[in-house]
Amino acid sequence: MKLHAIKGELAFAAFFAAVGLVWIVKASSLPFWSGFAPDSGFLPVIYGTLLLLLSAGVIGTLLLNPPDGEVEREPLSKSFKLLGILVLTVGSLGYVGFAAPLFLMMFAMFAYVERLPIVRSAIVSAVATGIFLLVFQHWLKIPVPITPWSY
Amino acid sequence: MKITRRYVLAAGAAVAMTIPAGASFAQDWKPTRDVELVIPFGVGGGSDLMARVIGKVIVEEKLLPVPLVINNRPGGGGAVGIGYVSASRKEDPHTIILVNGTTQITPILTPQAKTLTEVQPVANFMLDDFLLFVKGDSKYKTIKEFVDDVKSKPDKTFNFATGGTTDVMAITIFSKAIGKEINPVNFNSGGEALTALLGGHVDGVIGNPLEFMGHLESGAVRALGVFRDDRFAAFKDVPTMKESGIDAPNFQMWRGIALPKGVDENVQKYWQGIMKKVAESETMKKYIADNVASEAYISGKDFETFLVNQEKLYRDLLGKPAAQ
């Protein structure tokens, strides 16, 4: 029962431990020492080991002293929706340029996630997209690909 | 995936472009839409500045009938920019890219990086020289005194600061020539190497003259020799290595312009013509002089031969001879 309350936290610490493990494995194929000084693999192995141990420590502390009672957490669903939209947006940038995905992203967040009035959402999204592209593309001369034909 | 889509677009455009050009007269090709100048380095570095000078000359002297767009694609010692051009700009005559010694060295050290064979060299603009510096209050007045002392001590007694891979290669050349190893202490830039020399943390530096000029004039550092076959006009008093009896080859770093692979012969001719005008402009000449480098306009087949020889030299120095 208590384990249920902290399983997310445990999984997250385990993720860091796994990253440490990846670094140890990958670094062990690199040379450790050359001449007088450490080579490319030396510090990464140490970092990986330390991260593994520290994450294990976090897990151990959690298991030994689980937090009393249910921890108040924010609901997850909205954050996941936003993250999903963000990933879709970034994924489409390479195909259709920046203007459409950025507009649609903001519009989806306003109108779908936040249930705001549709017309106002569209106006705000369009204006914001315009301002950002004006500043970055036009004033700062960043070659932001705006449309699919800008590539 | 996006690469494929871009490739199709770009290739389609290129085909449309090359068929009439190949069929008609050689000089007829002219850019018909915006030209993209790709800089495979971040804004602000030496090569970025040179590319921007090229861009400025092209725009100011109205060398192109179309606008020029500058696009920085930094990353991986030029690998990201070269990869970008070779993947999504293949055969596109409206793209030019800055290339330099670093873009040639990166793939030798990093196998997954695209090599210069992925682009079509057009012209070289300048060469950076390498000099051997010691601190101004050093007991060594000439390169001979210095070399004699190095030879009398065990290998790797002397520490030299370096500002990058090319400096390490120069140290390798020097070590091979005198038959004693110098211990390279690697820093991230010429400026940091200079700091280490001025602070007395190392015995000497081999590097490009740019950062050292102010300190040479004030006497804070002293140049003992230059890695070239003839004397360097900016430093008439500094002897060459060969003069001082050290058998070191001419060693310089180059910076030039390339096109995507597979562009038409006429297109290459067109761009060589543009680059020649750039090289002859006052702005470019001033830029090269301010950077204490040498003008060296090499184009076409000569440039390709030059690059093949450079590649062989780099591979030898890095101990990675070409496969086969």
Add this chain to the structure above:
Amino acid sequence: MESLVDLAGGFATAISPTNLLMCFLGVFLGQLVGVLPGIGPSAAIALLLPLTFGADPTASLIMFAGIYYGAQYGGTITSVLLSVPGESTTVMTSIEGYQMAKKGQAGTALGIAAIGSFFAGTVGSLGLTLLAPPLAEAALSFGPPEYFSLVVLGLMALAAVSGASVLKGIAAGIAGLLLATIGIDPQTGVSRFDFGAVWLLDGIEFIVLTVALFGIGEVLASCSQATEAPVAEVKNVLPNREQMRRSAMPIVRGSFVGFLIGVLPATGATIASFVAYIMEKKISKTPEKFGTGMIEGVAGPEASNNAAAAGAMVPMLALGIPGSGTTAIILGALIMFGLRPGPELFTQNSTLVWAVIASMYIGNVMLLIMNLPLAGVFAQLLKVPYKWLYPPIITLCIVGVFSQANSLEDCWLLAGFGALGWAMKRYDWPAAPMILGLVLGPIFESSLRQSLTMAHGSFDIFFTRPISVTLLVCAVLFVSLPVLAQIFGKRPPASVGECA
């Protein structure tokens, strides 16, 4: 004093209408690019460089310097209001400043940042005026072993102030060091941990991680409260007497520490702001309240990053050695104008150098005048309900991060690390140590290698050089003092546990 006479001459040049205009243009542009994440002062200067080819060098350099220190003011605005650091130097501000904004004190946070920045900018310029040549000489005695020991001190200090969970704090710091190893190893040219991706060869850009962890992470973590009422009221911009009293010493300390760190080549304003924050937390009588909107945590780092920007001009002008990315580009500009950076610059081009230094006093006054009223205007932004605010914030993060290297892959990193930042917030893993690790990682590794190469493999080099050994002793004291204090019972154990 001689330098004061020179400075007077500099003022005479700097107050010409053209130079005043260029100074204003510089600080204004600096302020603008400071607000935008991704675009920093170095990119802004590089983009403007070709435009100034034929222009007057003095006027151009006054503008470039203005962009540099103006950006330190601008970055604060988004850090405080949106928790998106506009510049890497304002990461620490987004911790305390954003919490202050949530409490309705956004105006005050921006106000104290402007006042602190102004004070520090002026102190920094004064230091530059009086001490440039001798300080530059002193900075040269910092070789690789000294940098190594300095970084060790920084990492230990970090461990000592890691907040509620020391274990998680250190782990996050190590994770940052580990991320710093991605890409081409600058010492050997070998690529590591690139997972076969060419775009990872340059490693993970600092601003990408920062914007992701603080910007996206914050939005994802706090969007669920988004339907609640907006921050009720934007209070005064001018801090009240109590807030002034609390900020005075942090500003003074931040100015001095920031200036000294800025003078060291290869450190720069980002590290200076971290050190100032850590210092304030360490000195504070209530370190446990840090992270909840302590004004000291805004005042100290903000003063520190501005003083460091002035400090970084010291080795640049006096020795021709850039102390940061931005000064490296200003150095390139000097060369383009046919000036030789180096010790001769002060003697042979003294009019120019002193005019630039004088313009820094003027520019700081301009920034203060611009920022105090602006702080109020910007703070009004928070009256907009958060649900209307956060989608444009995400958009700003995406476009800003893209513009940093025109790279779509960086946008993927933004999404990935944004999710990580959200999880870290949710499970109370501090994000700042991870960013500090990413900053210090390369210096740590290269100075270790350089030192050992110089010493032919002997670790004695760290213990035989006086500055290095002093720094190491400080590092040991930093972690051991709280423990010793606990053992000898000088403090109640509970409070030690909180701050350790």
